[in-house]
Amino acid sequence: MTSMRHEDLGPxxxxxxxxxxxxxxxxxxHVEAAVLAAWDMAHAPGMASRRRTFWRDAAxxxxxxTIAAGLAQLGQHLQRATQGANAQSENSRTLLxxxxxxxxxxxxxxxxxxxxxxxxxxxxVRPATGTRGEHIDVDVIVGEDGVARAIRxxx
Amino acid sequence: MRDATRATDGxxxxxxxxxxxxxxxxxxxxxxxxxxxxxxxxxARLMTGCNSAAEDIxxxxxxxxxxxxxxxxxxxxxxxxxxxxxxxxxxxxRLARERQFVTFDGGCADATQHxxxxxxxATLQRRRxxxxxxxxxxxxxxxxxxxxxxxxxxxxxxxxxxxxxxxxVGTIRSRLHRARNLLSQKMGSAISSDEDNQRLSERxxx
Numbered sequence: 001m002t003s004m005r006h007e008d009l010g011p012x013x014x015x016x017x018x019x020x021x022x023x024x025x026x027x028x029x030h031v032e033a034a035v036l037a038a039w040d041m042a043h044a045p046g047m048a049s050r051r052r053t054f055w056r057d058a059a060x061x062x063x064x065x066t067i068a069a070g071l072a073q074l075g076q077h078l079q080r081a082t083q084g085a086n087a088q089s090e091n092s093r094t095l096l097x098x099x100x101x102x103x104x105x106x107x108x109x110x111x112x113x114x115x116x117x118x119x120x121x122x123x124x125v126r127p128a129t130g131t132r133g134e135h136i137d138v139d140v141i142v143g144e145d146g147v148a149r150a151i152r153x154x155x
Numbered sequence: 156m157r158d159a160t161r162a163t164d165g166x167x168x169x170x171x172x173x174x175x176x177x178x179x180x181x182x183x184x185x186x187x188x189x190x191x192x193x194x195x196x197x198x199a200r201l202m203t204g205c206n207s208a209a210e211d212i213x214x215x216x217x218x219x220x221x222x223x224x225x226x227x228x229x230x231x232x233x234x235x236x237x238x239x240x241x242x243x244x245x246x247x248x249r250l251a252r253e254r255q256f257v258t259f260d261g262g263c264a265d266a267t268q269h270x271x272x273x274x275x276x277a278t279l280q281r282r283r284x285x286x287x288x289x290x291x292x293x294x295x296x297x298x299x300x301x302x303x304x305x306x307x308x309x310x311x312x313x314x315x316x317x318x319x320x321x322x323x324v325g326t327i328r329s330r331l332h333r334a335r336n337l338l339s340q341k342m343g344s345a346i347s348s349d350e351d352n353q354r355l356s357e358r359x360x361x
Contacts, residue, residue: 014285014342015288015303015307015308017285018285018308019307019308019309021285022197022200022201022308022309025196025197025200026193026196027193027195027210028210031192031210031213031214032188034214035213035214035217035218035221036184036185038214038217038218038221039221040181042221043179043181114214114215116218116222
């Protein structure tokens with residue numbers, strides 16, 4: 001600790017003191033984990049095509065189910081079913097597994113981060129409220145080794 | 156200012172690391188992060204007065220690096236200036252979006268850990284002075300705050316600050332002079348005497 005009398009700090013000295021104090025500040029480690037998780041999300045080999053395939057199949061199944069429901073249920077019954085599905089969709093969250101599975105009892109940390117919707121689109125996820133260029137909040141689940149295990153996309 | 160462009164981690168310059176990052180090299184991206192995260196974090200922290208906002212801005216800056224590394228042209232600006240420019244952009248957006256920020260929380264580094272009894276009063280006084288100074292800086296108009304943060308607190312040269320902000324070097328000088336005068340008034344003392352200005356300017360001279 002410096003031995004100077006701080007009550008005598010002049011403004012220029014105060015700026016210098018502040019500069020020295022700030023020079024010791026470091027970014028918290030969880031920020032690096034989040035940044036590298038974003039990198040891994042964007043560069044996961046085969047992830048984009050796999051997810052795209054999955055969502056294309058899922059979309060096809062959903063379409064088939066919708067048609068079947070349309071044929072089976074008419075009038076008010078169909079309308080109620082549609083409303084129910086919409087409500088469920090608005091509240092649902094998507095969980096993407098991007099690395100090694102989470103072991104039972106493994107300590108994990110969740111990091112909330114904001115990513116471009118286009119990054120999620122690269123993973124085959126289209127957030128309900130997201131459009132290209134918009135940023136979406138996601139929860140990245142990071143294992144003890146700092147590697148992302150899963151990504152939760154909300155709303 | 157430390158010349159991060161020529162700083163080497165494994166003898167690779169920033170431009171090389173950016174090229175490799177653009178090609179999908181995770182190690183290069185990690186090296187870039189390790190080399191530059193602190194300056195981005197400190198800049199954002201001083202500009203917003205909020206640790207969590209600064210953390211978000213660091214993430215956003217490095218998402219831009221990840222996405223746009225191929226667009227970076229080392230002939231136009233040093234990477235540090237480029238990163239300051241990106242951080243400044245995101246800081247301005249953040250400040251515009253959220254008008255109110257909390258003041259620095261208990262995690263500030265000036266909380267000295269090795270305090271002896273004799274120094275308690277002096278330490279408390281010092282912390283109060285620094286807290287007042289932080290508040291005074293946060294209350295400056297943004298264009299003045301950023302030159303104080305860059306030139307007086309981050310040791311960025313006038314030239315690099317001009318590139319980061321996108322204005323002439325003369326503008327940096329005049330804003331800095333005005334900013335120090337404003338700080339002087341807010342701190343209620345002769346912060347910007349000629350001697351003080353001379354001392355501060357010597358560190359950031361072009």
